[in-house]
Amino acid sequence: MKVIHAADIKKPTALRILYGNPGMGKTTTIQYMPGRKLVIDIDGTSSVLKGKQDIDIVEVDPNNIREDLPKLLKDIQDNYLDQYDSIALDNISELENAVLTEYGKKGNNHGVPGIQNYQQLQFFELDLIRYMKAWDKEILITAWEMTDEFTDENTGQSFTRAYPQIRKPILTNVMGLALQVGRIIISPKTGKRGITLAPSNAIFAKNQIDDRKASLQEDLFNGKEIPQKNGNH
Structure with a gap:
Protein backbone atom coordinates (compact mmCIF):
# COMPACT_ATOMS: atom_id res chain seq x y z
CA MET A 1 0.00 0.00 0.00
CA LYS A 2 1.44 3.35 -1.06
CA VAL A 3 0.80 5.99 1.60
CA ILE A 4 1.04 9.72 0.91
CA HIS A 5 1.21 12.04 3.92
CA ALA A 6 -1.20 14.95 3.58
CA ALA A 7 1.55 17.32 4.70
CA ASP A 8 3.60 16.27 1.66
CA ILE A 9 0.90 16.92 -0.93
CA LYS A 10 1.98 19.61 -3.36
CA LYS A 11 -0.40 22.13 -4.88
CA PRO A 12 -1.98 20.29 -7.81
CA THR A 13 -2.23 21.63 -11.31
CA ALA A 14 -5.76 22.77 -11.85
CA LEU A 15 -8.59 21.57 -14.05
CA ARG A 16 -10.96 24.50 -14.39
CA ILE A 17 -14.35 24.91 -16.03
CA LEU A 18 -15.38 28.38 -17.16
CA TYR A 19 -18.91 28.96 -18.43
CA GLY A 20 -21.02 31.87 -19.59
CA ASN A 21 -23.19 33.13 -22.39
CA PRO A 22 -21.64 33.68 -25.84
CA GLY A 23 -19.61 36.88 -26.01
CA MET A 24 -18.85 37.07 -22.30
CA GLY A 25 -15.13 36.43 -22.79
CA LYS A 26 -14.56 32.73 -22.16
CA THR A 27 -12.13 32.35 -25.07
CA THR A 28 -10.28 35.61 -24.37
CA THR A 29 -9.69 34.39 -20.79
CA ILE A 30 -7.33 31.77 -22.26
CA GLN A 31 -4.71 34.46 -22.86
CA TYR A 32 -4.26 34.79 -19.08
CA MET A 33 -3.34 31.13 -18.56
CA PRO A 34 0.27 30.68 -17.45
CA GLY A 35 3.15 29.98 -19.83
CA ARG A 36 2.81 28.67 -23.35
CA LYS A 37 -0.76 27.77 -24.23
CA LEU A 38 -2.41 25.30 -26.60
CA VAL A 39 -6.05 25.83 -27.58
CA ILE A 40 -8.14 22.96 -28.91
CA ASP A 41 -10.70 24.96 -30.87
CA ILE A 42 -14.03 23.13 -31.05
CA ASP A 43 -16.42 26.03 -31.68
CA GLY A 44 -14.36 28.11 -34.13
CA THR A 45 -14.04 31.23 -31.96
CA SER A 46 -10.24 31.27 -31.57
CA SER A 47 -9.99 34.32 -33.87
CA VAL A 48 -10.56 36.51 -30.79
CA LEU A 49 -7.04 35.51 -29.71
CA LYS A 50 -5.50 37.01 -32.84
CA GLY A 51 -2.13 38.61 -32.10
CA LYS A 52 -1.80 37.17 -28.60
CA GLN A 53 1.60 35.82 -27.64
CA ASP A 54 2.50 32.26 -26.63
CA ILE A 55 -0.73 30.72 -27.94
CA ASP A 56 -0.99 27.89 -30.47
CA ILE A 57 -4.33 26.71 -31.84
CA VAL A 58 -5.39 23.35 -33.24
CA GLU A 59 -8.75 22.47 -34.76
CA VAL A 60 -10.67 19.23 -35.15
CA ASP A 61 -12.93 18.02 -37.93
CA PRO A 62 -16.51 18.61 -36.63
CA ASN A 63 -17.84 15.97 -39.01
CA ASN A 64 -15.56 13.26 -37.62
CA ILE A 65 -15.01 14.50 -34.09
CA ARG A 66 -15.44 11.15 -32.30
CA GLU A 67 -12.38 9.80 -34.10
CA ASP A 68 -10.45 13.02 -34.71
CA LEU A 69 -10.42 14.43 -31.17
CA PRO A 70 -9.11 11.32 -29.35
CA LYS A 71 -6.37 11.00 -32.00
CA LEU A 72 -5.46 14.66 -31.50
CA LEU A 73 -5.27 14.30 -27.72
CA LYS A 74 -3.06 11.22 -28.03
CA ASP A 75 -0.81 13.08 -30.49
CA ILE A 76 -0.52 15.95 -28.01
CA GLN A 77 0.35 13.57 -25.18
CA ASP A 78 2.90 11.59 -27.18
CA ASN A 79 4.63 14.39 -29.08
CA TYR A 80 3.82 17.90 -27.85
CA LEU A 81 2.87 17.88 -24.17
CA ASP A 82 6.26 19.06 -22.93
CA GLN A 83 6.00 22.17 -25.11
CA TYR A 84 3.01 23.61 -23.24
CA ASP A 85 2.22 24.78 -19.72
CA SER A 86 -1.51 25.28 -20.24
CA ILE A 87 -4.12 23.64 -22.46
CA ALA A 88 -7.67 24.81 -23.18
CA LEU A 89 -10.59 22.87 -24.65
CA ASP A 90 -12.92 25.47 -26.18
CA ASN A 91 -15.74 24.49 -25.79
CA ILE A 92 -17.34 21.35 -24.40
CA SER A 93 -20.93 22.45 -25.14
CA GLU A 94 -20.22 22.59 -28.87
CA LEU A 95 -18.34 19.30 -28.53
CA GLU A 96 -21.56 17.70 -27.29
CA ASN A 97 -23.50 19.18 -30.21
CA ALA A 98 -20.92 18.02 -32.76
CA VAL A 99 -20.80 14.47 -31.40
CA LEU A 100 -24.58 14.12 -31.37
CA THR A 101 -24.81 15.57 -34.88
CA GLU A 102 -22.23 13.05 -36.09
CA TYR A 103 -24.14 10.19 -34.48
CA GLY A 104 -27.30 11.39 -36.20
CA LYS A 105 -25.70 11.69 -39.64
CA LYS A 106 -24.07 8.27 -39.45
CA GLY A 107 -27.05 6.50 -37.87
CA ASN A 108 -30.26 5.09 -39.28
CA ASN A 109 -32.73 7.47 -37.66
CA HIS A 110 -33.04 10.17 -40.34
CA GLY A 111 -30.32 12.34 -38.81
CA VAL A 112 -31.59 12.08 -35.24
CA PRO A 113 -29.26 10.52 -32.62
CA GLY A 114 -30.65 7.50 -30.78
CA ILE A 115 -31.06 7.14 -27.03
CA GLN A 116 -27.93 4.99 -26.80
CA ASN A 117 -25.95 7.77 -28.51
CA TYR A 118 -26.57 10.11 -25.57
CA GLN A 119 -25.11 7.52 -23.23
CA GLN A 120 -22.14 6.99 -25.55
CA LEU A 121 -21.58 10.76 -25.61
CA GLN A 122 -21.46 10.92 -21.83
CA PHE A 123 -18.78 8.22 -21.54
CA PHE A 124 -16.88 9.85 -24.43
CA GLU A 125 -16.81 13.21 -22.62
CA LEU A 126 -15.79 11.83 -19.25
CA ASP A 127 -13.00 9.75 -20.78
CA LEU A 128 -11.62 12.83 -22.57
CA ILE A 129 -11.69 14.94 -19.42
CA ARG A 130 -9.95 12.29 -17.33
CA TYR A 131 -7.36 11.83 -20.09
CA MET A 132 -6.55 15.55 -20.11
CA LYS A 133 -6.57 15.83 -16.32
CA ALA A 134 -3.83 13.19 -16.12
CA TRP A 135 -1.49 15.47 -18.08
CA ASP A 136 -0.54 17.43 -14.95
CA LYS A 137 -0.99 20.73 -16.79
CA GLU A 138 -3.16 23.77 -16.25
CA ILE A 139 -6.37 22.76 -18.05
CA LEU A 140 -9.29 25.04 -18.89
CA ILE A 141 -12.55 23.73 -20.32
CA THR A 142 -15.07 26.31 -21.49
CA ALA A 143 -18.81 25.85 -21.82
CA TRP A 144 -21.87 27.86 -22.70
CA GLU A 145 -24.39 28.73 -20.02
CA MET A 146 -27.78 27.17 -19.38
CA THR A 147 -30.50 28.23 -16.94
CA ASP A 148 -33.47 26.52 -15.36
CA GLU A 149 -35.99 27.16 -12.60
CA PHE A 150 -34.96 25.72 -9.26
CA THR A 151 -36.94 25.58 -6.00
CA ASP A 152 -35.16 25.26 -2.66
CA GLU A 153 -36.66 22.29 -0.82
CA ASN A 154 -36.10 23.91 2.58
CA THR A 155 -37.47 27.40 1.95
CA GLY A 156 -39.71 26.88 -1.06
CA GLN A 157 -38.03 29.88 -2.68
CA SER A 158 -37.57 29.72 -6.46
CA PHE A 159 -34.44 30.76 -8.34
CA THR A 160 -33.30 31.03 -11.93
CA ARG A 161 -30.23 28.80 -11.75
CA ALA A 162 -27.19 29.15 -14.05
CA TYR A 163 -24.90 26.21 -14.83
CA PRO A 164 -22.54 24.94 -17.57
CA GLN A 165 -24.21 23.59 -20.70
CA ILE A 166 -23.09 20.02 -20.11
CA ARG A 167 -25.52 17.13 -20.21
CA ARG A 193 -15.34 40.88 -16.80
CA GLY A 194 -15.55 39.03 -13.52
CA ILE A 195 -15.79 35.36 -12.60
CA THR A 196 -17.98 34.01 -9.81
CA LEU A 197 -16.31 31.15 -7.94
CA ALA A 198 -18.65 30.74 -4.96
CA PRO A 199 -21.73 28.53 -5.33
CA SER A 200 -25.22 29.71 -4.48
CA ASN A 201 -28.78 28.59 -5.10
CA ALA A 202 -28.67 30.57 -8.35
CA ILE A 203 -25.16 29.73 -9.60
CA PHE A 204 -23.23 26.50 -10.11
CA ALA A 205 -19.63 27.22 -9.03
CA LYS A 206 -16.85 25.81 -6.87
CA ASN A 207 -13.33 26.70 -5.80
CA GLN A 208 -11.01 24.12 -4.26
CA ILE A 209 -7.85 25.98 -5.27
CA ASP A 210 -7.95 29.00 -2.96
CA ASP A 211 -10.32 31.03 -0.79
CA ARG A 212 -11.55 33.48 -3.42
CA LYS A 213 -15.27 33.86 -3.98
CA ALA A 214 -14.76 35.83 -7.19
CA SER A 215 -12.00 36.94 -9.53
CA LEU A 216 -11.35 39.45 -12.24
CA GLN A 217 -10.94 37.77 -15.62
CA GLU A 218 -7.25 38.61 -15.84
CA ASP A 219 -6.57 37.32 -12.30
CA LEU A 220 -8.28 33.93 -12.49
CA PHE A 221 -5.00 32.03 -12.83
CA ASN A 222 -2.72 34.12 -10.60
CA GLY A 223 -4.77 33.89 -7.40
CA LYS A 224 -5.20 37.64 -6.87
CA GLU A 225 -8.17 38.92 -4.93
CA ILE A 226 -10.58 41.41 -6.43
CA PRO A 227 -9.34 44.89 -5.36
CA GLN A 228 -11.39 46.31 -2.51
CA LYS A 229 -12.83 49.82 -2.50
CA ASN A 230 -14.10 51.45 0.69
CA GLY A 231 -14.08 48.05 2.40
CA ASN A 232 -16.21 46.37 -0.26
CA HIS A 233 -15.41 44.33 -3.37
Missing part, protein backbone atom coordinates in the same frame (compact mmCIF):
# COMPACT_ATOMS: atom_id res chain seq x y z
CA LYS A 168 -27.20 16.93 -16.83
CA PRO A 169 -26.59 13.19 -16.25
CA ILE A 170 -22.83 13.88 -16.09
CA LEU A 171 -22.77 17.52 -14.95
CA THR A 172 -22.05 16.54 -11.35
CA ASN A 173 -19.30 14.12 -12.49
CA VAL A 174 -17.63 16.78 -14.63
CA MET A 175 -17.78 19.40 -11.88
CA GLY A 176 -16.40 16.84 -9.45
CA LEU A 177 -13.34 16.31 -11.65
CA ALA A 178 -12.63 20.05 -11.70
CA LEU A 179 -10.97 21.96 -8.89
CA GLN A 180 -12.59 25.20 -9.96
CA VAL A 181 -15.85 26.05 -11.75
CA GLY A 182 -16.54 29.68 -12.55
CA ARG A 183 -19.25 31.71 -14.23
CA ILE A 184 -18.05 34.69 -16.25
CA ILE A 185 -20.13 37.88 -16.34
CA ILE A 186 -19.65 41.50 -17.41
CA SER A 187 -20.24 44.17 -14.78
CA PRO A 188 -22.92 46.62 -15.96
CA LYS A 189 -21.24 49.37 -13.91
CA THR A 190 -17.60 49.02 -14.92
CA GLY A 191 -17.75 46.89 -18.07
CA LYS A 192 -15.09 44.64 -16.54
Whole structure:
Protein backbone atom coordinates (compact mmCIF):
# COMPACT_ATOMS: atom_id res chain seq x y z
CA MET A 1 0.00 0.00 0.00
CA LYS A 2 1.44 3.35 -1.06
CA VAL A 3 0.80 5.99 1.60
CA ILE A 4 1.04 9.72 0.91
CA HIS A 5 1.21 12.04 3.92
CA ALA A 6 -1.20 14.95 3.58
CA ALA A 7 1.55 17.32 4.70
CA ASP A 8 3.60 16.27 1.66
CA ILE A 9 0.90 16.92 -0.93
CA LYS A 10 1.98 19.61 -3.36
CA LYS A 11 -0.40 22.13 -4.88
CA PRO A 12 -1.98 20.29 -7.81
CA THR A 13 -2.23 21.63 -11.31
CA ALA A 14 -5.76 22.77 -11.85
CA LEU A 15 -8.59 21.57 -14.05
CA ARG A 16 -10.96 24.50 -14.39
CA ILE A 17 -14.35 24.91 -16.03
CA LEU A 18 -15.38 28.38 -17.16
CA TYR A 19 -18.91 28.96 -18.43
CA GLY A 20 -21.02 31.87 -19.59
CA ASN A 21 -23.19 33.13 -22.39
CA PRO A 22 -21.64 33.68 -25.84
CA GLY A 23 -19.61 36.88 -26.01
CA MET A 24 -18.85 37.07 -22.30
CA GLY A 25 -15.13 36.43 -22.79
CA LYS A 26 -14.56 32.73 -22.16
CA THR A 27 -12.13 32.35 -25.07
CA THR A 28 -10.28 35.61 -24.37
CA THR A 29 -9.69 34.39 -20.79
CA ILE A 30 -7.33 31.77 -22.26
CA GLN A 31 -4.71 34.46 -22.86
CA TYR A 32 -4.26 34.79 -19.08
CA MET A 33 -3.34 31.13 -18.56
CA PRO A 34 0.27 30.68 -17.45
CA GLY A 35 3.15 29.98 -19.83
CA ARG A 36 2.81 28.67 -23.35
CA LYS A 37 -0.76 27.77 -24.23
CA LEU A 38 -2.41 25.30 -26.60
CA VAL A 39 -6.05 25.83 -27.58
CA ILE A 40 -8.14 22.96 -28.91
CA ASP A 41 -10.70 24.96 -30.87
CA ILE A 42 -14.03 23.13 -31.05
CA ASP A 43 -16.42 26.03 -31.68
CA GLY A 44 -14.36 28.11 -34.13
CA THR A 45 -14.04 31.23 -31.96
CA SER A 46 -10.24 31.27 -31.57
CA SER A 47 -9.99 34.32 -33.87
CA VAL A 48 -10.56 36.51 -30.79
CA LEU A 49 -7.04 35.51 -29.71
CA LYS A 50 -5.50 37.01 -32.84
CA GLY A 51 -2.13 38.61 -32.10
CA LYS A 52 -1.80 37.17 -28.60
CA GLN A 53 1.60 35.82 -27.64
CA ASP A 54 2.50 32.26 -26.63
CA ILE A 55 -0.73 30.72 -27.94
CA ASP A 56 -0.99 27.89 -30.47
CA ILE A 57 -4.33 26.71 -31.84
CA VAL A 58 -5.39 23.35 -33.24
CA GLU A 59 -8.75 22.47 -34.76
CA VAL A 60 -10.67 19.23 -35.15
CA ASP A 61 -12.93 18.02 -37.93
CA PRO A 62 -16.51 18.61 -36.63
CA ASN A 63 -17.84 15.97 -39.01
CA ASN A 64 -15.56 13.26 -37.62
CA ILE A 65 -15.01 14.50 -34.09
CA ARG A 66 -15.44 11.15 -32.30
CA GLU A 67 -12.38 9.80 -34.10
CA ASP A 68 -10.45 13.02 -34.71
CA LEU A 69 -10.42 14.43 -31.17
CA PRO A 70 -9.11 11.32 -29.35
CA LYS A 71 -6.37 11.00 -32.00
CA LEU A 72 -5.46 14.66 -31.50
CA LEU A 73 -5.27 14.30 -27.72
CA LYS A 74 -3.06 11.22 -28.03
CA ASP A 75 -0.81 13.08 -30.49
CA ILE A 76 -0.52 15.95 -28.01
CA GLN A 77 0.35 13.57 -25.18
CA ASP A 78 2.90 11.59 -27.18
CA ASN A 79 4.63 14.39 -29.08
CA TYR A 80 3.82 17.90 -27.85
CA LEU A 81 2.87 17.88 -24.17
CA ASP A 82 6.26 19.06 -22.93
CA GLN A 83 6.00 22.17 -25.11
CA TYR A 84 3.01 23.61 -23.24
CA ASP A 85 2.22 24.78 -19.72
CA SER A 86 -1.51 25.28 -20.24
CA ILE A 87 -4.12 23.64 -22.46
CA ALA A 88 -7.67 24.81 -23.18
CA LEU A 89 -10.59 22.87 -24.65
CA ASP A 90 -12.92 25.47 -26.18
CA ASN A 91 -15.74 24.49 -25.79
CA ILE A 92 -17.34 21.35 -24.40
CA SER A 93 -20.93 22.45 -25.14
CA GLU A 94 -20.22 22.59 -28.87
CA LEU A 95 -18.34 19.30 -28.53
CA GLU A 96 -21.56 17.70 -27.29
CA ASN A 97 -23.50 19.18 -30.21
CA ALA A 98 -20.92 18.02 -32.76
CA VAL A 99 -20.80 14.47 -31.40
CA LEU A 100 -24.58 14.12 -31.37
CA THR A 101 -24.81 15.57 -34.88
CA GLU A 102 -22.23 13.05 -36.09
CA TYR A 103 -24.14 10.19 -34.48
CA GLY A 104 -27.30 11.39 -36.20
CA LYS A 105 -25.70 11.69 -39.64
CA LYS A 106 -24.07 8.27 -39.45
CA GLY A 107 -27.05 6.50 -37.87
CA ASN A 108 -30.26 5.09 -39.28
CA ASN A 109 -32.73 7.47 -37.66
CA HIS A 110 -33.04 10.17 -40.34
CA GLY A 111 -30.32 12.34 -38.81
CA VAL A 112 -31.59 12.08 -35.24
CA PRO A 113 -29.26 10.52 -32.62
CA GLY A 114 -30.65 7.50 -30.78
CA ILE A 115 -31.06 7.14 -27.03
CA GLN A 116 -27.93 4.99 -26.80
CA ASN A 117 -25.95 7.77 -28.51
CA TYR A 118 -26.57 10.11 -25.57
CA GLN A 119 -25.11 7.52 -23.23
CA GLN A 120 -22.14 6.99 -25.55
CA LEU A 121 -21.58 10.76 -25.61
CA GLN A 122 -21.46 10.92 -21.83
CA PHE A 123 -18.78 8.22 -21.54
CA PHE A 124 -16.88 9.85 -24.43
CA GLU A 125 -16.81 13.21 -22.62
CA LEU A 126 -15.79 11.83 -19.25
CA ASP A 127 -13.00 9.75 -20.78
CA LEU A 128 -11.62 12.83 -22.57
CA ILE A 129 -11.69 14.94 -19.42
CA ARG A 130 -9.95 12.29 -17.33
CA TYR A 131 -7.36 11.83 -20.09
CA MET A 132 -6.55 15.55 -20.11
CA LYS A 133 -6.57 15.83 -16.32
CA ALA A 134 -3.83 13.19 -16.12
CA TRP A 135 -1.49 15.47 -18.08
CA ASP A 136 -0.54 17.43 -14.95
CA LYS A 137 -0.99 20.73 -16.79
CA GLU A 138 -3.16 23.77 -16.25
CA ILE A 139 -6.37 22.76 -18.05
CA LEU A 140 -9.29 25.04 -18.89
CA ILE A 141 -12.55 23.73 -20.32
CA THR A 142 -15.07 26.31 -21.49
CA ALA A 143 -18.81 25.85 -21.82
CA TRP A 144 -21.87 27.86 -22.70
CA GLU A 145 -24.39 28.73 -20.02
CA MET A 146 -27.78 27.17 -19.38
CA THR A 147 -30.50 28.23 -16.94
CA ASP A 148 -33.47 26.52 -15.36
CA GLU A 149 -35.99 27.16 -12.60
CA PHE A 150 -34.96 25.72 -9.26
CA THR A 151 -36.94 25.58 -6.00
CA ASP A 152 -35.16 25.26 -2.66
CA GLU A 153 -36.66 22.29 -0.82
CA ASN A 154 -36.10 23.91 2.58
CA THR A 155 -37.47 27.40 1.95
CA GLY A 156 -39.71 26.88 -1.06
CA GLN A 157 -38.03 29.88 -2.68
CA SER A 158 -37.57 29.72 -6.46
CA PHE A 159 -34.44 30.76 -8.34
CA THR A 160 -33.30 31.03 -11.93
CA ARG A 161 -30.23 28.80 -11.75
CA ALA A 162 -27.19 29.15 -14.05
CA TYR A 163 -24.90 26.21 -14.83
CA PRO A 164 -22.54 24.94 -17.57
CA GLN A 165 -24.21 23.59 -20.70
CA ILE A 166 -23.09 20.02 -20.11
CA ARG A 167 -25.52 17.13 -20.21
CA LYS A 168 -27.20 16.93 -16.83
CA PRO A 169 -26.59 13.19 -16.25
CA ILE A 170 -22.83 13.88 -16.09
CA LEU A 171 -22.77 17.52 -14.95
CA THR A 172 -22.05 16.54 -11.35
CA ASN A 173 -19.30 14.12 -12.49
CA VAL A 174 -17.63 16.78 -14.63
CA MET A 175 -17.78 19.40 -11.88
CA GLY A 176 -16.40 16.84 -9.45
CA LEU A 177 -13.34 16.31 -11.65
CA ALA A 178 -12.63 20.05 -11.70
CA LEU A 179 -10.97 21.96 -8.89
CA GLN A 180 -12.59 25.20 -9.96
CA VAL A 181 -15.85 26.05 -11.75
CA GLY A 182 -16.54 29.68 -12.55
CA ARG A 183 -19.25 31.71 -14.23
CA ILE A 184 -18.05 34.69 -16.25
CA ILE A 185 -20.13 37.88 -16.34
CA ILE A 186 -19.65 41.50 -17.41
CA SER A 187 -20.24 44.17 -14.78
CA PRO A 188 -22.92 46.62 -15.96
CA LYS A 189 -21.24 49.37 -13.91
CA THR A 190 -17.60 49.02 -14.92
CA GLY A 191 -17.75 46.89 -18.07
CA LYS A 192 -15.09 44.64 -16.54
CA ARG A 193 -15.34 40.88 -16.80
CA GLY A 194 -15.55 39.03 -13.52
CA ILE A 195 -15.79 35.36 -12.60
CA THR A 196 -17.98 34.01 -9.81
CA LEU A 197 -16.31 31.15 -7.94
CA ALA A 198 -18.65 30.74 -4.96
CA PRO A 199 -21.73 28.53 -5.33
CA SER A 200 -25.22 29.71 -4.48
CA ASN A 201 -28.78 28.59 -5.10
CA ALA A 202 -28.67 30.57 -8.35
CA ILE A 203 -25.16 29.73 -9.60
CA PHE A 204 -23.23 26.50 -10.11
CA ALA A 205 -19.63 27.22 -9.03
CA LYS A 206 -16.85 25.81 -6.87
CA ASN A 207 -13.33 26.70 -5.80
CA GLN A 208 -11.01 24.12 -4.26
CA ILE A 209 -7.85 25.98 -5.27
CA ASP A 210 -7.95 29.00 -2.96
CA ASP A 211 -10.32 31.03 -0.79
CA ARG A 212 -11.55 33.48 -3.42
CA LYS A 213 -15.27 33.86 -3.98
CA ALA A 214 -14.76 35.83 -7.19
CA SER A 215 -12.00 36.94 -9.53
CA LEU A 216 -11.35 39.45 -12.24
CA GLN A 217 -10.94 37.77 -15.62
CA GLU A 218 -7.25 38.61 -15.84
CA ASP A 219 -6.57 37.32 -12.30
CA LEU A 220 -8.28 33.93 -12.49
CA PHE A 221 -5.00 32.03 -12.83
CA ASN A 222 -2.72 34.12 -10.60
CA GLY A 223 -4.77 33.89 -7.40
CA LYS A 224 -5.20 37.64 -6.87
CA GLU A 225 -8.17 38.92 -4.93
CA ILE A 226 -10.58 41.41 -6.43
CA PRO A 227 -9.34 44.89 -5.36
CA GLN A 228 -11.39 46.31 -2.51
CA LYS A 229 -12.83 49.82 -2.50
CA ASN A 230 -14.10 51.45 0.69
CA GLY A 231 -14.08 48.05 2.40
CA ASN A 232 -16.21 46.37 -0.26
CA HIS A 233 -15.41 44.33 -3.37
